Amino acid sequence: MTTLEALDQAVLWHPFTQMAEWDPLVIASGDGNFLVDTQGRRYLDGVSSLWCNVHGHRHPRLDAALRAQLERLAHSTFLGLTHEPGIRLAAELLEVAPRGLTRVFYSDSGSTAVEIALKQSFQYWQLVGRPTKQRFLRLGDAYHGDTLGAVGVGGIDVFHRIFGPLLVQSIRIPSPAGTDGSASLAAVEAALGNADEIAAFIVEPLIQGAAGMLVHPPGYLRAVAELCRRHSVHLIVDEVATGFGRTGTLFACEREDVSPDFLCLAKGITGGYLPLAATLATEEVFGAFLGARSEMRHFFHGHTYTANPLACAVGLESLRLLRDSTLANAQARIADLELVLSRLARSPKVKEVRSCGLMIGIELVDEGAGLTACHRAREHGVLLRPLGDVVVWMPPLTLQADELVLLETATLASL
């Protein structure tokens, strides 16, 4: 064991990790779609560094944007002050976001983006004189992050059950994944019979990532949006995983022509460089919070590093890069995937392959085989991380055709 590995073992506690079985792999550098460990071994970053890398590592344009901002300002608060990268990124986000979203509230992670949407929706209804609208609808197997508010609208038993007593209880709607969606929509409609008590419905659009890449039937999101609108219940769309080109369009909402009341963004917002998140809201929501300072209508929420200028500067360049070339590359790879995934699905080790754009779940026949397969993939030059029995592919959107071949051969060899 190297000195760094031993020191890690001695001082660290890693997320979502059984530390009693922890075997460190120390990453020293990044190079395009690859990560390099301290021994100089190269690995394709098959899960985009936990689903956030968009353009590969050390992209010259992102590096330059970050350096240029560093020459000016690393951080100043967004509470009572503002700065150019924060302003410009918000303006460009709103240009490309679903229509109707006009305001950007920054934070630092997907979980905080969700907390903010929940709190803003809740406070909105208090402010407009509908104080009984306090509850949230969410899907079975939903995942919206690990802070308590986000866990309260989560539905993954193995992650969330233990914290039950701490949570605001939400109303579960069965996930439409694997069905035609009609039973789930009927449950939404029934729950909305009590719309006077419901603030919002929060959904991951098109695909539930952390649940194991569960794909929704086409039209489901649009139908949910229509039901929410009809019953005056906010729709919160959590595009933390699907946003920034991941499903083949800039946002998954575009695929169903849906304009939510809140849009939660994080992960890919900085191309995977720095922690940043944004909760986008409509002018109607924003307007309800306006008044004289003494009325105390404003939103009492903020984090120290909200709108960090380095993160915003990289985010701005990342968005431009996506539109210049990366989105087109992702679309080309998505087109190549069909054949690759049909080959994988024929493996006797594979139970089912599910995908939406460059979010892919390969469910294995053998229970508990996911972690072993992902560990073996390292020997074949690919870094993967499973969700239970599901091997996840979530490569950078700059994935090249030969790298897709590597992903396939390494995965098949590891199975």
Ligand SMILES: Cc1ncc(COP(=O)(O)O)c(C=O)c1O
């Ligand atoms: C849909 C969705 N929402 C929220 C989150 C939480 O984001 P973060 O880990 O940045 O808090 C995730 C993370 O995987 C996610 O997939």
